[in-house]
Amino acid sequence: KRDHEDLQKIEEAIQELDPKSGKIKTFADLSSAISPATASGLHSSHFTNMTEIQEQAIPLGLKGKDILGAAKTGSGKTLAFLVPVLEKLYRAQWTEFDGLGALILSPTRELAVQIFEVLRKIGRHHAFSAGLVIGGKSLKEEAERLIRMNILVCTPGRMLQHLDQTAGFDANNLQILVLDEADRIMDLGFQSAVDALVEHLPKSRQTLMFSATQSKKVSDLARLSLKDPDYVSVHQDA
Numbered sequence: 001k002r003d004h005e006d007l008q009k010i011e012e013a014i015q016e017l018d019p020k021s022g023k024i025k026t027f028a029d030l031s032s033a034i035s036p037a038t039a040s041g042l043h044s045s046h047f048t049n050m051t052e053i054q055e056q057a058i059p060l061g062l063k064g065k066d067i068l069g070a071a072k073t074g075s076g077k078t079l080a081f082l083v084p085v086l087e088k089l090y091r092a093q094w095t096e097f098d099g100l101g102a103l104i105l106s107p108t109r110e111l112a113v114q115i116f117e118v119l120r121k122i123g124r125h126h127a128f129s130a131g132l133v134i135g136g137k138s139l140k141e142e143a144e145r146l147i148r149m150n151i152l153v154c155t156p157g158r159m160l161q162h163l164d165q166t167a168g169f170d171a172n173n174l175q176i177l178v179l180d181e182a183d184r185i186m187d188l189g190f191q192s193a194v195d196a197l198v199e200h201l202p203k204s205r206q207t208l209m210f211s212a213t214q215s216k217k218v219s220d221l222a223r224l225s226l227k228d229p230d231y232v233s234v235h236q237d238a
């Protein structure tokens with residue numbers, strides 16, 4: 001069991017984080033507010049300075065806020081949600097017996113694989129189980145592994161299929177939902193799959209939504225799945 005006092009200290013450090021102070025520039029500046037496992041995963045993956053979207057979104061994510069984040073491709077959105085995901089489960093003292101704690105939705109298989117690779121790198125010192133659910137195998141084969149996973153990276157259609165059809169699998173205890181590339185999720189016609197999927201999730205969860213562009217479709221989706229969100233947008237320099 002993790003030391004209660006350690007978790008208390010992390011909670012206190014999170015409360016003191018002020019994203020507007022301009023003082024949180026490096027991952028080391030977050031070190032008292034995140035787990036040693038994530039800090040060393042970031043360090044050994046050679047991530048030192050935060051990008052702008054990370055500076056803005058990670059402190060809010062750690063504070064448990066719902067976020068709608070927009071920043072162009074290549075700006076570092078993956079870590080902006082993966083750090084809060086790992087920390088949410090760490091602070092909840094999530095174990096292999098607690099089932100699915102985090103769900104990350106991606107519009108395409110290729111992007112899901114990329115997210116999963118970053119998760120494996122920065123999450124390697126954690127004991128969470130993580131899997132990819134992107135089809136390509138039979139539902140049954142996928143289902144056998146799925147049931148034991150704490151973190152899943154998936155495409156919306158395939159995930160919905162499992163929630164509807166896989167016996168013994170549910171998301172009733174989910175702590176955090178991420179929609180990455182929400183604009184492309186909408187463009188690719190996944191709106192109804194996402195709507196149906198969200199019906200399977202507890203309302204008490206935290207939700208993080210990221211996109212490269214701000215569009216009406218994304219704000220429509222945000223209205224349905226986010227609670228009193230913080231808007232974080234990073235504009236390109238002129």
Ligand code: ADP
Nearest residue numbers: 047048049050051072073074075076077078079
């Ligand atoms: P986006 O999802 O916004 O398109 P990614 O999360 O895929 O961006 O990151 C783009 C690239 O920037 C990746 O190669 C990633 O490893 C790198 N990167 C992200 N954050 C940092 C950082 N803090 N320091 C250095 N490189 C970073």
Ligand code: MG
Nearest residue numbers: 077078180181
């Ligand atoms: Mg991305």
